[in-house]
């Protein structure tokens with residue numbers, strides 16, 4: 001089941017994200033970041049009320065939102081949860097009247113299947129790079145910007 005995240009999900013969300021981060025699949029998140037951004041998060045919950053995946057839609061600007069913090073616990077991958085989470089964020093962005101969504105990802109192939117296109121970094125607004133300067137990988141990071149126009 002897909003639903004908005006609740007406060008009681010935060011520690012599980014952090015566990016999933018930070019274990020992916022340990023495998024260099026994404027960047028880690030602090031509890032502080034997750035509490036502050038909780039209202040942007042969707043989670044997938046399976047039988048037994050276990051949270052096994054998450055994704056965040058973060059509004060960046062008038063015509064742009066970012067899909068962030070996409071993670072599915074390893075033993076639940078390949079079941080369509082990742083795609084469902086991205087589609088839910090896309091739907092929410094459309095409902096908000098946003099025209100484009102983007103992601104910075106190590107998995108451009110996954111996003112290409114969902115209609116995203118790889119774009120040069122410099123077409124995204126400066127604002128989004130502010131987070132990067134505090135990252136341990138800066139400036140040698142392999143994240144690829146991908147973008148999708150919403151119709």
Ligand SMILES: CC(C)(COP(=O)(O)OP(=O)(O)OC[C@H]1O[C@@H](n2cnc3c(N)ncnc32)[C@H](O)[C@@H]1OP(=O)(O)O)[C@@H](O)C(=O)NCCC(=O)NCCS
Pocket residue numbers: 020025026068069070071072073076077078079080081082083084103104105106107109110113
């Ligand atoms: C990327 C991720 C969220 C995909 O979740 P998932 O639930 O396994 O994805 P789905 O089951 O919905 O997969 C759908 C499709 O994407 C493909 N796919 C899944 N993981 C992929 C990957 N790492 N690279 C390329 N394609 C991938 C699947 O093969 C499937 O394609 P198909 O339907 O043509 O067979 C998951 O692998 C993950 O959590 N990875 C670690 C964190 C990460 O990389 N996050 C994204 C960075 S922004």
